[in-house]
């Protein structure tokens with residue numbers, strides 16, 4: 070059996086309900102952990118440093134890029150985001166599946182560096198619905214909402230390298246699909262063929 074964990078990348082427009090789906094899907098799974106990203110974005114009300122993100126300034130972010138401390142990094146609507154490398158490598162080595170919630174440019178970097186990573190794209194039922202959700206959430210200015218909708222359209226155009234697409238029209242169903250994908254991934258013949266030798 071392959072003891073190493075799997076890297077699971079989820080992307081999709083912010084406001085698509087990704088985190089709700091993922092939390093529902095993994096609450097009963099002890100084999101999946103989240104990677105916490107660094108960002109130069111300012112915390113939203115209620116966000117805690119070290120929980121949703123490590124909030125850093127641009128100088129510190131650039132230093133992390135220069136020191137090769139990030140597995141991938143990208144800009145999203147005027148802010149920088151990146152995945153700290155050490156945490157991910159250590160968890161994968163220990164056999165945990167590691168989940169990255171990242172946008173499409175960063176996901177493409179991962180796909181190129183680590184083609185075995187599982188790539189999942191989660192979308193809301195429509196972009197009108199996304200606008201409603203973003204406006205209702207109320208954490209972004211109207212201008213930022215428009216910028217995020219433009220970015221969402223661009224991401225749809227670029228997303229053809231993902232393995233799976235989940236439409237979040239019902240969070241429970243979407244979570245069940247998400248969990249089924251992870252389970253199926255662990256049943257792959259190539260990962261399990263040693264079982265046949267040892268039986």
Ligand code: 5GP
Pocket residue numbers: 080081082083084106107110141142143145150151152170171172173174175176
């Ligand atoms: P938000 O500002 O809404 O928390 O996130 C904006 C976007 O940045 C989301 O699509 C989210 O998936 C993405 N994001 C969060 N962390 C990272 C990261 O470490 N790297 C990349 N490339 N994107 C990230």
